[in-house]
Amino acid sequence: MADEEEQRRLRSAALKNAESILAARQRVERELLDAKEALERKTEELQDVRARLEATLRAAEIGTWIWDIRQDRVVLDANLANMFEVSPEVAAGAPLQSYLAAIHPEDRPRVQAAIAQALDSENGRYELDFRLLRSDGSIRWLAVRGQVQRDATGTATHLPGVSIDITARKQAEDAVRESAERLQLTLAAGALGDWSWDAKTDLLSLGTRAAEIFGVCADAPLTRAQIRELMTAEDAERMNAVFEDALKNGADFHLEYRLVRPSGEHCWVAARGRPVYDAYGAPSGVAGVVQDITERKQSEAIRNRLADVVASSDDAIISKTLDGVITSWNQGAERIFGYSPDEAIGQPVTLLIPPDHIDEEAAILARLRRGERIEHYETVRRRKDGTILDVSLSVSPMRDVNGEIIGASKIARDVTHQKRADEALQASNQRFRLMADSAPALIWMSDLTKACTWFNQAWLEFTGRTMEQELGFGWVQNIPPEDLDRFLQIYTESFDARTAFKMEHRLGCHDGSSRWVINNAVPLFEAAHGGFSGYIGSCIDITELRQAAREREHLLQSERAARTEAERLGRLKDEFLATLSHELRTPLNAILGWATLLRRVPVGSDDHLKGLETIERNARVQTQIIADLLDMSGIISGKVQLDVQPVDLREVISAALDAVRPSADAKKVRLRATLDAKVGRIRGDANRLQQVLWNLLTNAVKFTPAGGRIDVVLERVNSHVEIAVEDSGIGIKPEFLAFVFDRFRQADASITRRHGGLGLGLSIVKHLVELHGGSVRVKSPGEGQGSTFIVALPISVVRSDDAGRHERPSFAEVDLFSVKLPSLAGITVLIVDDEPDARVLISRLVEERGARAIVAGSGEETLRLLAAESIDILVSDIGMPDYDGYRLIQAIRALDPKRLRNIPAIALTAYARAEDRQRALLAGYQMHLSKPVEPRELVAGIASLVNIQQRP
Amino acid sequence: MRGAGSDPALDPLYDAAVRETIELFEATGSPVITDGEQRKYHNFWTYSVEGLPNTRPDGFAIPFAAGHVRRMPRLVTGPFAYRRYADRYLEQALRYARVPLKQAVISPSALSLLYPEQGIPGYSRDTFIEDLMREHVTEVSRCLEHGACKVQIDFTEGRLAVKIDPSGELLASFIDLNNLALARFTSGQRERLGVHTCPGGDRDSTHSADVDYADLLPALFQLNVGNFYIALAAEPDRVRVLEMIRAHLKPEHRVFVGVISPIDPRVETPEEVRDRVLQAAKYIPVAQLGTTDDCGFSPFCDDLSTTRATAFAKIRARVQGTALAARALGVP
Known part of the structure; x- marks a missing residue:
């Protein structure tokens, strides 16, 4: 039942869907119906349009055609069929070739080419005009336009188009062209260009010649704005006014105006125009001709300028006949001689000549008749008021058009003032030269050609040469060759630019030496008209000044370098102090921390022992730091002295390896040694060499990570031995290699943090090795690739007797840790120290070995106890208030009796430098031990001084 | 299943x-x-809408003769859109194929059964039908654009429609709906489209084998497509069906007759196939005749009825048998 119900619902749902599908179908059918109706309407409209179009084409004598390219069938409409004189049957479809036969033979190739091009080209356009040869022999012109149609593959399928009969237009065009050609010939004959302005379009059309005059292309008419651009604003206004007037009054016009051609060329044109009217008598524009009148205008301008020049000249310009009668008289003549033109013209020129010079005129006229010119003839003339003038005359013959001399033009210049000025100038020059000769500077002058024209006396005395030797370019010999090129370059360039110059150069001196001068020169310009006339320059000897400046600069540089170095050292010092502080505080932290803890833990417990070990280890670290510092201090001050003995390097290396082995083992770093047995003894300080090896090995262990290895190789290389310490550690950056042996340097801050130390070890190594006459070098392929330090030591001959001499015990032999300590039983030790802790500590140390300890906190107390007690040995601090250790021992050594005076004494002090040791021994102590002291060392020292043999 | 993939x-x-x-x-x-419809693991009918968030799984049940049903999803809200188009399967198949590919898609009439009897408030049946046609056209267009040589529209519900509504009204409605969608293609595109009809092979069973082709074929040939893929091999009276085809065939049609029965576990011999083709050629002009399998081999996730070896043995028999027939007919 359930299945049946489900089937029913399925059927019901499907049938309800069917209703919706039916509705959808009806919608689509309605839409189709609507679309069909719309299409029918459009089809009808299209048919109407087509009918109208065909009627229009017929009326316009436009024919339509279509060429089915694949079928090669050309279909013509009735218009074209008529034109081609073909029957309707042929017009309904005939091959293209049959139509080509009707085309004028001259045009046929063009038509075929145009068709081919349309088929080949992308735009597919077919367009040309051609002639049709009709059966009656007449010719019809056709303009055809077509467009190639292509299918989806791009293949040309059809070429439809239209054709228009343009015979009438062609004939009209021919007539117009002939008429235009005739007009152009006419205009060419008169050098005229034609133009016309269309009032309707406001465009100006130019004929070929007019376009040439305007400098534009004849093909395109010009707008009013374009015309205006070719004219000045003033002329454009005038042209506008003239046009308006011509149109308004129907009058011809003539206008001359300036043109600026598009090329930028200026010219003058004369335009003539006449209004043109349309069929209704309304003005339709203006037509006219234009002529280039530039040459005429230029001639006029020249003439006018000459007239202006003559009129406005300061000189008197006079013309006269060959009889000496004045024919023209300018303003200059009036100004100079005082006669007006009316008074002068027509008068004999002798009017102006003083009686005592009257003969000059006849001579002048005679020369003029011979056609000669007279130039700058200086003489005197008389003014109207009778005063006499100095004048300079230039007279030229004047000729008529046939070249006949008909008179003369004369220019008379009043030179009275000039003559006075010349005299004044001479006096001024005389004064200048006097001053220049007496000046301490070396002065020179040159002319326009760069040649020198004058030197003052100081110059000649300085160079020891004569004026004649120096003039022109002789002075160049005074410039030393090393300065000459630069000098000439500056001299020439300044000259050419007319600018002042200033340069320092050497100048040959009369005694054969060269001295530095500073040469200042300025261009000279004439006061009257500003023309450049040369240079004047002066040289001052600056040899001493330059020397002083050089010394000053040298001092400045030295000071700068010193300051830079001081700053660098300061920086290094600061960095070092920071490092030192860190290195000293780090173990202190452990010491102080454990010291506090120890108060709270039971004696003998594990923590107690661990604390003590930690304190001891850190104290030793501090001791090493201080030892390094002292070593470095000694090295810097040159106070390290080697105790040179024959040394077996294998022993030295083995001892150093033994010393670092515990720390290497703890870090799981493998130590290997390859020591060449053939390497003999060398001469050196065993302890210092061991220090070198210990430093290198300690360094290697420090910078080699767990699981790494360190190889030590001893071998002989040529004339020296080499000890190479190679590790597989962190390596060294290439850029740091050069600084590895510098004091206080570690690779970088991060390494400093990761690996402690003062950065002194390698510096000490370098100095100690160098003290041995050797060298040390380092190589590393780079970070993470290990390092190798190579110590090279010279092999010096070890004499055989050296080998037999008592050798200083090796480090190992005196190692206080490895020997049994002597007992101090029965010995009374007086311990002097102002620090109570130190007194207690030393007391405990000696008491542990059986001695009796007596303590004193000051010098006075010491002296009192010495007198009161039976003391075997004195152990004294040095740095104490009021009564220091030096003063104390000096006081003791001065005591009486002898027993007290000779008491053995050990200085136990924190003053640990070599010089401190020396001072202590010189003051009277037999032994110097530095704090913190190794208990074993102290006990051994006491035992040694009281001459106690090792006891069980 | 997550997302659209x-x-x-x-x-x-x-x-x-x-x-x-x-x-x-x-x-x-x-x-x-074809790609054997390997990725239509849901089934051939609902692959495009499986997992749509606006559906529920309690849609209409399609009962099969073997007793099982295929239950369709039920659309619960609008709007309707496919979750996936078949061109994504085609795209993948094209990576490996060296010969032309045919892509099968479901017809809009089949998917029209997604819309429930009582309607959906706010989303009318008319709107659904419009959305459905748009989605179908989109799917087919995408397949054609991606390079399918043919797109076969599965119209298995044609016979089912007759079964559900013997009056033929529902079938006519299905034909209308599919033609409305087909009208949106150009004639050139329609030449590459085909319609497949069969009694609905699934788990070696059918949903409408009892429907007489006489109730279907006259309407089927009203579909505005160029190709028809008609199940024939399993028909009890093939000659009768061929006569009906001949009666309704139009010159522009091409008919691919089924010569292999996928639901028959026995592998046909090439000679059997040859004989079936020669028989068909008596009723259909050779130029309009092609061969096909009655239906797909239903490789859906819950259909284990036919092994891959059997399927390809059957296809090989079709190819060889068709070649034998072509030689016999003198077709190059």
């Missing part, structure tokens, strides 16, 4: 299955192949 973990397995199917299919010599 399958479980990414299964993708490599499906990909391998598609590649293997295509290799085996090509090996049979078939000139046109």
Whole structure:
């Protein structure tokens, strides 16, 4: 039942869907119906349009055609069929070739080419005009336009188009062209260009010649704005006014105006125009001709300028006949001689000549008749008021058009003032030269050609040469060759630019030496008209000044370098102090921390022992730091002295390896040694060499990570031995290699943090090795690739007797840790120290070995106890208030009796430098031990001084 | 199932299955192949709407003769849109195929049964029908654009419609709906479209084998497509069906007759196939005749009835048998 119900619902749902599908179908059918109706309407409209179009084409004598390219069938409409004189049957479809036969033979190739091009080209356009040869022999012109149609593959399928009969237009065009050609010939004959302005379009059309005059292309008419651009604003206004007037009054016009051609060329044109009217008598524009009148205008301008020049000249310009009668008289003549033109013209020129010079005129006229010119003839003339003038005359013959001399033009210049000025100038020059000769500077002058024209006396005395030797370019010999090129370059360039110059150069001196001068020169310009006339320059000897400046600069540089170095050292010092502080505080932290803890833990417990070990280890670290510092201090001050003995390097290396082995083992770093047995003894300080090896090995262990290895190789290389310490550690950056042996340097801050130390070890190594006459070098392929330090030591001959001499015990032999300590039983030790802790500590140390300890906190107390007690040995601090250790021992050594005076004494002090040791021994102590002291060392020292043999 | 795709973990397995199917299919010599519908693991009917968030799984049940049903999803809210288009399967198959590919899609009439009897408030049946046609056209267009040589529209519900509504009204409505959608293609596109009809092979069973082709074929040939894929091999009276085809065939049609019965576990021999083709050629012009399998081999996730070996043996028999028939008919 359930299945049946489900089937029913399925059927019901499907049938309800069917209703919706039916509705959808009806919608689509309605839409189709609507679309069909719309299409029918459009089809009808299209048919109407087509009918109208065909009627229009017929009326316009436009024919339509279509060429089915694949079928090669050309279909013509009735218009074209008529034109081609073909029957309707042929017009309904005939091959293209049959139509080509009707085309004028001259045009046929063009038509075929145009068709081919349309088929080949992308735009597919077919367009040309051609002639049709009709059966009656007449010719019809056709303009055809077509467009190639292509299918989806791009293949040309059809070429439809239209054709228009343009015979009438062609004939009209021919007539117009002939008429235009005739007009152009006419205009060419008169050098005229034609133009016309269309009032309707406001465009100006130019004929070929007019376009040439305007400098534009004849093909395109010009707008009013374009015309205006070719004219000045003033002329454009005038042209506008003239046009308006011509149109308004129907009058011809003539206008001359300036043109600026598009090329930028200026010219003058004369335009003539006449209004043109349309069929209704309304003005339709203006037509006219234009002529280039530039040459005429230029001639006029020249003439006018000459007239202006003559009129406005300061000189008197006079013309006269060959009889000496004045024919023209300018303003200059009036100004100079005082006669007006009316008074002068027509008068004999002798009017102006003083009686005592009257003969000059006849001579002048005679020369003029011979056609000669007279130039700058200086003489005197008389003014109207009778005063006499100095004048300079230039007279030229004047000729008529046939070249006949008909008179003369004369220019008379009043030179009275000039003559006075010349005299004044001479006096001024005389004064200048006097001053220049007496000046301490070396002065020179040159002319326009760069040649020198004058030197003052100081110059000649300085160079020891004569004026004649120096003039022109002789002075160049005074410039030393090393300065000459630069000098000439500056001299020439300044000259050419007319600018002042200033340069320092050497100048040959009369005694054969060269001295530095500073040469200042300025261009000279004439006061009257500003023309450049040369240079004047002066040289001052600056040899001493330059020397002083050089010394000053040298001092400045030295000071700068010193300051830079001081700053660098300061920086290094600061960095070092920071490092030192860190290195000293780090173990202190452990010491102080454990010291506090120890108060709270039971004696003998594990923590107690661990604390003590930690304190001891850190104290030793501090001791090493201080030892390094002292070593470095000694090295810097040159106070390290080697105790040179024959040394077996294998022993030295083995001892150093033994010393670092515990720390290497703890870090799981493998130590290997390859020591060449053939390497003999060398001469050196065993302890210092061991220090070198210990430093290198300690360094290697420090910078080699767990699981790494360190190889030590001893071998002989040529004339020296080499000890190479190679590790597989962190390596060294290439850029740091050069600084590895510098004091206080570690690779970088991060390494400093990761690996402690003062950065002194390698510096000490370098100095100690160098003290041995050797060298040390380092190589590393780079970070993470290990390092190798190579110590090279010279092999010096070890004499055989050296080998037999008592050798200083090796480090190992005196190692206080490895020997049994002597007992101090029965010995009374007086311990002097102002620090109570130190007194207690030393007391405990000696008491542990059986001695009796007596303590004193000051010098006075010491002296009192010495007198009161039976003391075997004195152990004294040095740095104490009021009564220091030096003063104390000096006081003791001065005591009486002898027993007290000779008491053995050990200085136990924190003053640990070599010089401190020396001072202590010189003051009277037999032994110097530095704090913190190794208990074993102290006990051994006491035992040694009281001459106690090792006891069980 | 997550998102519009399958479980990414299964993708490599499906990909391998598609590649293997295509290799085996090509090996049979078939000139046109499919991806074997390897990725329609849901089924051929609802692959495009499986997992739509606006559906519920309690839609109409399609009962099969063997007693099982295929239950369709039920649309609960609008709007309606496919969750996936079949061109994504085609795209994958094209990576491996070297011969033309045919892509099967479900017809809009089949999916019209998603809309419930009582309607959906706010989403009218008319709007649903419009959305459905748009989605179908989109799917077919995408398949054509991606390069399917043919797109076969599965119209298995044609016979089912007659079964549900013997009056024929529902079938006519289905034909209308499919024609409305087909009208949105160009004639050139429709030449590449075909309609498949069969009694609905699934788990070696059918939903409408009892419906007489006489009630279906006249309406079927009203569909505005160029190709018809008609199950014939399993028909009890093939000659009768061929006569009906001849009666309704139009010159522009091409008919691919079923010569292999996928639900028959026995593998046909090439000679059997040849004879079936020669028989069909007596009723259908050779130029309009093609061969096909009655139906797909239903590789859906819960259909294990036919092994892959059997399926390809049957296809190989079709190819070889068709070749024998072509020689006999003198077709090059």
